[in-house]
Amino acid sequence: MLTFVVLSVLMIVGAVGVITLKQPVHAALSLVATLLTLAVTYVTLQAHFLAAIQVIVYAGAIMVLFLFVIMLLNIQGDQPQPHFRWMQIVAYLTALLAAGAIAATAFLSPRELPNAELMSEALAGGGAAAIGEALFNDFVLAFQLVGVLLLTGIIGAVSLVQRKATQTAKDERELSGV
Amino acid sequence: MDYALELSGALYIALFALIGIAIVFVTLGMSRMIAPHNITPGKLAIYECGEIPSRGTDVQFNVNYYLFAIMFVIFDVEVAFFFPWAVAFDALGIYGVVAVALFLLLLLDGLIYAWTKGVLKWVY
Amino acid sequence: MPLVLPDIDWLTLAPLLVLLSTASLAALYALYNRSSKAVALLALLGLAVAAIFNLQLFVASRAGELRSSFGLRYLADQGALAFNFVILLGAALAILISYDYLKRAELEQPEYYPLMLLSASGAMVMAAAGDLIILLLGLEIMSLAVYVLSAWRQQARESAEAGMKYFLLGAFASAFLIYGIALIYGATGFFSYPQIVAGLLAEGFEQIFLATLGGIMILAGLGFKVALVPFHQWAPDVYTGAPTPVTAFMSVVVKTAAFAALLRIFAFIYPELGVLAVQSLVVLIALTLIVGNFTALVQRGIKRMLAYSAVAHAGYLALAVLAAGNLGMRAAIWYLTAYTLMNAGAFAVLTLLSDRNDHGDDLERFAGLARSRPYLAAAMTVFLLSLAGIPLLAGFVGKILVFSAAIEAGYVSLTVIAIITSVVAMVYYLRPVMYMYFREPEYEPLQTNSRSTHIAIGIAVFGTVLLGIFPGWWYSLLDLGQSLLAGL
Numbered sequence: 174m175l176t177f178v179v180l181s182v183l184m185i186v187g188a189v190g191v192i193t194l195k196q197p198v199h200a201a202l203s204l205v206a207t208l209l210t211l212a213v214t215y216v217t218l219q220a221h222f223l224a225a226i227q228v229i230v231y232a233g234a235i236m237v238l239f240l241f242v243i244m245l246l247n248i249q250g251d252q253p254q255p256h257f258r259w260m261q262i263v264a265y266l267t268a269l270l271a272a273g274a275i276a277a278t279a280f281l282s283p284r285e286l287p288n289a290e291l292m293s294e295a296l297a298g299g300g301a302a303a304i305g306e307a308l309f310n311d312f313v314l315a316f317q318l319v320g321v322l323l324l325t326g327i328i329g330a331v332s333l334v335q336r337k338a339t340q341t342a343k344d345e346r347e348l349s350g351v
Numbered sequence: 352m353d354y355a356l357e358l359s360g361a362l363y364i365a366l367f368a369l370i371g372i373a374i375v376f377v378t379l380g381m382s383r384m385i386a387p388h389n390i391t392p393g394k395l396a397i398y399e400c401g402e403i404p405s406r407g408t409d410v411q412f413n414v415n416y417y418l419f420a421i422m423f424v425i426f427d428v429e430v431a432f433f434f435p436w437a438v439a440f441d442a443l444g445i446y447g448v449v450a451v452a453l454f455l456l457l458l459l460d461g462l463i464y465a466w467t468k469g470v471l472k473w474v475y
Numbered sequence: 476m477p478l479v480l481p482d483i484d485w486l487t488l489a490p491l492l493v494l495l496s497t498a499s500l501a502a503l504y505a506l507y508n509r510s511s512k513a514v515a516l517l518a519l520l521g522l523a524v525a526a527i528f529n530l531q532l533f534v535a536s537r538a539g540e541l542r543s544s545f546g547l548r549y550l551a552d553q554g555a556l557a558f559n560f561v562i563l564l565g566a567a568l569a570i571l572i573s574y575d576y577l578k579r580a581e582l583e584q585p586e587y588y589p590l591m592l593l594s595a596s597g598a599m600v601m602a603a604a605g606d607l608i609i610l611l612l613g614l615e616i617m618s619l620a621v622y623v624l625s626a627w628r629q630q631a632r633e634s635a636e637a638g639m640k641y642f643l644l645g646a647f648a649s650a651f652l653i654y655g656i657a658l659i660y661g662a663t664g665f666f667s668y669p670q671i672v673a674g675l676l677a678e679g680f681e682q683i684f685l686a687t688l689g690g691i692m693i694l695a696g697l698g699f700k701v702a703l704v705p706f707h708q709w710a711p712d713v714y715t716g717a718p719t720p721v722t723a724f725m726s727v728v729v730k731t732a733a734f735a736a737l738l739r740i741f742a743f744i745y746p747e748l749g750v751l752a753v754q755s756l757v758v759l760i761a762l763t764l765i766v767g768n769f770t771a772l773v774q775r776g777i778k779r780m781l782a783y784s785a786v787a788h789a790g791y792l793a794l795a796v797l798a799a800g801n802l803g804m805r806a807a808i809w810y811l812t813a814y815t816l817m818n819a820g821a822f823a824v825l826t827l828l829s830d831r832n833d834h835g836d837d838l839e840r841f842a843g844l845a846r847s848r849p850y851l852a853a854a855m856t857v858f859l860l861s862l863a864g865i866p867l868l869a870g871f872v873g874k875i876l877v878f879s880a881a882i883e884a885g886y887v888s889l890t891v892i893a894i895i896t897s898v899v900a901m902v903y904y905l906r907p908v909m910y911m912y913f914r915e916p917e918y919e920p921l922q923t924n925s926r927s928t929h930i931a932i933g934i935a936v937f938g939t940v941l942l943g944i945f946p947g948w949w950y951s952l953l954d955l956g957q958s959l960l961a962g963l
Binding site for chain 1: 495548587590596606609612629
């Protein structure tokens with residue numbers, strides 16, 4: 174319980190940092206902290222496989238993307254931000270309300286997991302084997318569809334960026350020709 | 352299997368956290384105490400392999416670099432799917448191999464596409 | 476533990492597999508042969524072969540042979556198969572419209588067609604999904620391709636904005652959908668529809684609030700894709716900014732797929748959720764009908780008007796979703812067939828009238844079109860009248876079917892709103908017709924011609940009129956009978 178409290182406090186501090194820090198890079202690093210704490214939480218829940226994936230995919234790959242985007246867009250931290258005062262208030266209220274509702278449902282009507290024993294048995298080896306069997310049985314179609322999704326991502330991203338590059342080159346040629 | 356972590360998870364993590372924090376303070380404090388203080392402008396400059404830095408670090412990058420990042424993420428996710436397969440390999444047998452081969456074929460298609468398009472070539 | 480292999484019925488998957496392999500082959504082929512003619516033909520061929528497999532499955536299912544794959548996770552019941560036909564038709568029309576358009580707009584790049592096929596296959600997955608994870612993946616495959624396609628005209632600010640806006644809001648909507656799925660999974664412990672229903676009906680089930688919240692979030696996520704008010708705000712800008720053939724594709728294929736998914740969820744899961752879930756859809760529909768139709772009334776650009784009209788039609792279609800079950804499903808499929816033909820047709824005409832940057836679609840440009848381009852004006856008139864719901868055209872029959880299904884299900888006041896707003900809609904649909912036939916031309920019309928677009932317009936006119944005059948044959952084919960999930 175204590176572990177969970179410490180970890181969740183760290184996680185929430187990180188999450189608040191993401192939305193309050195002015196420098197985009199700092200916000201991104203704060204997100205890393207949140208994601209890593211989440212990974213540790215997974216470890217304490219014995220979901221070692223999930224923790225590893227969390228580190229590899231989220232804290233690793235996704236964060237690389239975030240930093241790339243920050244560099245691509247050349248965002249400056251000290252740019253004046255447009256102020257929507259009432260919108261901020263509404264957003265805070267909505268967020269609080271939503272968080273409260275979720276907390277209320279989670280804590281006020283706690284219940285046993287439907288198949289808790291089955292779960293802890295499956296998680297005995299860190300969870301990877303159980304996930305593997307589920308992945309290749311019930312979710313094998315989903316697994317293949319993820320492949321299709323990744324393929325779509327590659328083709329889409331490449332054709333979009335490459336065309337932009339050729340277009341820019343063409344424009345430059347035309348400009349220098351004139 | 353028995354899990355030490357399960358029994359005293361809090362203790363372990365607290366210990367790790369303490370040691371981690373301590374190391375930072377000890378090393379920083381040691382260098383502050385021991386190192387001589389003699390500041391020159393050259394020492395304050397950003398380290399750039401001996402070059403004089405020309406501008407800040409927040410330079411706009413070519414969009415093509417982003418494709419590297421995307422490709423990295425895509426194949427990173429792909430690898431993430433292989434872990435459970437590897438662990439459950441014995442149980443899955445030849446069927447698992449076929450399923451993964453299909454998955455790989457899809458991504459191979461993407462890789463060939465991206466490669467031929469010259470995405471993997473470094474741009475300057 | 477011995478491994479139990481999933482049941483795989485290859486024929487069920489055949490239409491999907493054909494589209495996927497055509498798309499990946501076309502992408503590879505496009506690397507070595509930059510002629511987009513060959514790639515476009517290959518894409519059309521793939522759609523045709525997929526339609527043949529789909530027909531075979533459809534005939535088999537009419538004979539009472541219900542097929543599914545992966546333990547009821549990929550369904551090939553008549554609903555899914557009928558939706559597949561609509562999706563394939565919409566994709567084929569969009570490709571036909573695209574071919575000459577892309578050349579004219581200097582947007583030609585063979586990757587366009589594989590992306591469209593991938594998007595269509597995602598749509599088919601959504602129509603066939605019997606599991607929330609499969610549904611989500613289908614939606615993502617479909618959307619990812621459309622995000623890229625709507626930003627296809629990058630040098631134009633509007634198109635880049637369209638792609639960006641659609642992507643950001645789409646990701647937001649996906650988050651809603653995923654959260655909804657997570658809540659339903661958290662409440663029941665299952666992803667596949669039959670198991671969720673079993674979990675909801677199980678003795679001692681207490682998490683009805685959580686499940687209902689999940690259901691509403693799924694509604695929000697899918698409502699975004701079909702542009703239900705208030706999740707419609709992206710639609711006008713994205714529809715206007717995207718290249719017109721992509722807009723046509725978006726407005727028919729994406730809408731069909733999202734409604735297919737919504738209908739299935741509504742028919743099986745919603746009855747077991749709290750009454751709040753159904754009520755929220757009722758509110759959304761009323762808002763959509765009113766906002767969509769009245770905002771369309773004040774638009775000057777035809778493309779933007781059609782965007783708001785698409786929002787309004789989402790409202791009519793959602794009315795059929797409310798009447799889920801056999802009658803509503805039939806009405807929705809019928810309506811979507813008609814909608815695909817007339818809406819894709821209207822956008823096809825638009826590609827021939829606006830310039831290479833999609834500008835010049837103002838009402839004034841339509842003035843006197845009946846004299847300068849009589850055939851085009853006649854086709855546009857057919858589409859607009861059908862969208863307005865004039866008798867003897869497909870749109871009229873669709874509206875009648877949807878309204879009667881909704882009344883049957885007991886939503887009388889909502890149907891009255893729908894009827895009133897569709898009378899209002901006549902005004903904005905008939906206005907361009909007036910301009911075309913009764914006004915003197917103010918501009919020299921463009922003399923753009925394209926054989927493939929003409930074929931698409933021909934198909935659309937023929938279909939709209941045929942379905943309008945002989946509605947019975949397609950409707951009787953849609954007699955869905957027992958659904959695969961119904962007996963569970």
